[in-house]
Amino acid sequence: MKILVCISHVPDTTSKINFIDNDTKFDTNGVQFVINPNDEFGLTRAMWLKEKQGASITVVSVGGSETEPTLRKALAIGADEAIRINTEAKDGITVAKELSHVIQDRGFDLVIAGRESIDYNGGMVPGMVAALTNANFVNNCISLEIDGSVVKAIREIDGGKETLETSLPLVIGGQKGLVEESDLRIPNMRGIMMARKKPLTVLDGIGANNDTCNSKFEKPAPKGNVTLVSSENIDELINLLHNEAKVI
Amino acid sequence: MSVLVYIESEQGKLKKSALEVASYGKAIANQLGINVTAITFNMSDASELGTYGVDKIMNVNNIKEFNAKIYANYIQQVAESENSNLVILSSSANSKYLAPLLAINLNAGYVSNVVALPNDLTPFTVKCTAFTNKAFSFTEINASKKILSLSNNSFGLVQSTGNATFENFTPETVTSNVKIESVDKASDQVSIADADVVVSGGRGLKGPENWGMIEELAAVLGAATACSKPVSDLGWRPHSEHVGQTGKPVASNLYIAIGISGAIQHLAGINSSKVKVVINSDPEAPFFKAADYGIVGDAFDVVPTLIQKLKTFKAQNA
Numbered sequence: 249m250k251i252l253v254c255i256s257h258v259p260d261t262t263s264k265i266n267f268i269d270n271d272t273k274f275d276t277n278g279v280q281f282v283i284n285p286n287d288e289f290g291l292t293r294a295m296w297l298k299e300k301q302g303a304s305i306t307v308v309s310v311g312g313s314e315t316e317p318t319l320r321k322a323l324a325i326g327a328d329e330a331i332r333i334n335t336e337a338k339d340g341i342t343v344a345k346e347l348s349h350v351i352q353d354r355g356f357d358l359v360i361a362g363r364e365s366i367d368y369n370g371g372m373v374p375g376m377v378a379a380l381t382n383a384n385f386v387n388n389c390i391s392l393e394i395d396g397s398v399v400k401a402i403r404e405i406d407g408g409k410e411t412l413e414t415s416l417p418l419v420i421g422g423q424k425g426l427v428e429e430s431d432l433r434i435p436n437m438r439g440i441m442m443a444r445k446k447p448l449t450v451l452d453g454i455g456a457n458n459d460t461c462n463s464k465f466e467k468p469a470p471k472g473n474v475t476l477v478s479s480e481n482i483d484e485l486i487n488l489l490h491n492e493a494k495v496i
Numbered sequence: 497m498s499v500l501v502y503i504e505s506e507q508g509k510l511k512k513s514a515l516e517v518a519s520y521g522k523a524i525a526n527q528l529g530i531n532v533t534a535i536t537f538n539m540s541d542a543s544e545l546g547t548y549g550v551d552k553i554m555n556v557n558n559i560k561e562f563n564a565k566i567y568a569n570y571i572q573q574v575a576e577s578e579n580s581n582l583v584i585l586s587s588s589a590n591s592k593y594l595a596p597l598l599a600i601n602l603n604a605g606y607v608s609n610v611v612a613l614p615n616d617l618t619p620f621t622v623k624c625t626a627f628t629n630k631a632f633s634f635t636e637i638n639a640s641k642k643i644l645s646l647s648n649n650s651f652g653l654v655q656s657t658g659n660a661t662f663e664n665f666t667p668e669t670v671t672s673n674v675k676i677e678s679v680d681k682a683s684d685q686v687s688i689a690d691a692d693v694v695v696s697g698g699r700g701l702k703g704p705e706n707w708g709m710i711e712e713l714a715a716v717l718g719a720a721t722a723c724s725k726p727v728s729d730l731g732w733r734p735h736s737e738h739v740g741q742t743g744k745p746v747a748s749n750l751y752i753a754i755g756i757s758g759a760i761q762h763l764a765g766i767n768s769s770k771v772k773v774v775i776n777s778d779p780e781a782p783f784f785k786a787a788d789y790g791i792v793g794d795a796f797d798v799v800p801t802l803i804q805k806l807k808t809f810k811a812q813n814a
């Protein structure tokens with residue numbers, strides 16, 4: 249089985265978000281970048297598939313050379329090879345078209361992407377890739393079992409979950425649940441050494457066009473001070489929620 | 497030409513988020529000077545949509561269960577037959593599942609997590625959340641067809657007067673290789689996505705045995721229950737309740753956080769809730785900086801009293 253894990257290179261969850269150039273660009277100064285958490289779950293799930301039933305794992309990221317350390321980390325965790333598509337990830341559709349081109353060119357049975365990236369939170373790349381490559385698609389995937397070409401997947405729905413049966417080729421939008429936090433692999437010294445020797449291929453993009461662009465960013469208005477209510481006076485809290493905030 | 501709104505229902509009842517989508521669609525249609533068409537599935541009567549600005553309802557009965565690929569295809573067929581260049585959906589799990597497929601089908605520019613009416617029509621620019629609620633982006637769509645998914649509770653319900661015509665639409669059928677085997681859903685509980693009020697507990701509650709009061713408070717308020725990440729990692733509560741940057745997003749009108757410190761990753765996921773109430777024994781807990789109302793106190797004292805007082809309040813205001 250050939251597995252492709254799509255890796256989005258995103259600011260670490262503790263990052264302070266600031267903008268430069270008149271609020272048109274994200275300020276990467278001092279920001280630590282990591283593998284998108286949803287993709288990290290997917291990568292570990294791919295490792296299990298490889299170890300239990302045999303598979304090759306390719307990781308791919310669309311972006312400039314700054315994404316290479318993130319791809320190397322994925323190699324150190326256990327992916328076999330990495331591809332960087334050397335073009336700016338302008339929006340979801342650009343990324344999806346670039347990925348789809350490589351998927352069609354090289355042929356993958358299973359494409360694991362994340363439910364959303366924690367930077368722009370588009371939640372669109374996996375679905376678009378599935379539609380562009382004519383593959384089956386399961387979003388919000390929290391469990392994935394593959395037997396031959398038969399796939400059992402569980403998808404989180406609002407207020408519960410749904411068990412699905414489908415087949416390869418498949419694209420998933422994965423998240424926590426595919427594996428648990430405690431299952432996540434941290435690169436060890438040996439992995440890091442080996443990762444240096446694994447292939448990281450840089451491909452030119454196909455020059456896919458974007459449909460959208462971020463013209464300006466804004467930070468939420470600073471929060472007013474909290475209104476503290478004494479724990480002896482809970483009636484006052486109810487009164488405020490009813491008459492002032494009008495939420496109960 | 498019309499704005500097409502995808503209207504979700506559950507067992508023949510329109511979802512509140514769907515009425516919000518209709519309200520939003522109507523407001524944009526007014527800006528553009530065009531009508532609103534709604535697509536519904538398996539409804540026999542959706543006339544309530546008229547009071548939220550919908551002019552015409554196209555109902556599809558060909559499919560009983562949700563399937564993203566098939567729904568996306570049928571919505572595409574309605575969009576094409578109605579000549580709609582703008583489709584609006586909610587931010588439910590199902591809407592977000594099908595929207596990217598629809599975007600490819602229609603060759604449309606898609607923006608998710610939209611929180612306001614367009615601030616420009618040329619170029620078409622909408623405000624949406626980015627960086628998991630730590631910022632907003634003004635995003636331009638330069639494709640001629642557009643799809644927006646609207647964040648819950650960001651626009652609200654706006655009534656207008658009017659009647660919607662109703663007709664059944666019979667699409668050309670398509671098939672999908674994704675089949676539902678079973679659905680596991682608590683029908684008596686409000687989901688975090690649909691809830692107006694969310695009551696959330698953190699590690700400050702010490703253990704799963706203390707969740708009774710969280711559930712009781714939620715029941716009094718008709719709220720969904722949620723939790724911080726360590727609580728679900730420790731197995732005190734199911735993963736489906738984990739909210740925050742790496743969990744579910746919360747966009748409720750009221751979010752009550754009990755025994756949660758307010759770490760940046762937690763706040764990122766719940767920031768778009770309108771009113772935040774924090775109950776925490778530590779006056780220095782960072783959550784107080786992000787809250788609207790707060791009580792510094794021991795949850796084990798405060799919450800039972802709050803439940804009692806709310807019961808009395810609800811009885812008087814019923």
Ligand SMILES: Cc1cc2nc3c(=O)[nH]c(=O)nc-3n(C[C@H](O)[C@H](O)[C@H](O)COP(=O)(O)OP(=O)(O)OC[C@H]3O[C@@H](n4cnc5c(N)ncnc54)[C@H](O)[C@@H]3O)c2cc1C
Nearest residue numbers: 698699700724725740741742755756757759762777778795
């Ligand atoms: C990559 C990454 C992603 C993450 N994603 C998320 C996420 O999506 N969601 C999330 O929630 N976290 C997330 N976290 C974890 C986050 O950083 C915090 O560790 C977590 O939110 C803390 O949970 P907590 O507030 O329940 O626990 P604690 O930090 O332990 O806080 C407990 C609080 O309870 C209070 N307390 C104690 N006793 C009482 C009492 N009797 N009455 C009232 N209050 C009391 C304490 O004062 C304290 O403020 C993430 C972390 C990382 C590294």
Ligand SMILES: Nc1ncnc2c1ncn2[C@@H]1O[C@H](COP(=O)(O)O)[C@@H](O)[C@H]1O
Nearest residue numbers: 254309310361362364365370371372373
């Ligand atoms: N630039 C990128 N390169 C590779 N994969 C990506 C990229 N952007 C997004 N993805 C994948 O698509 C998923 C959803 O991202 P998004 O649609 O941007 O929210 C991510 O979790 C990744 O798996």
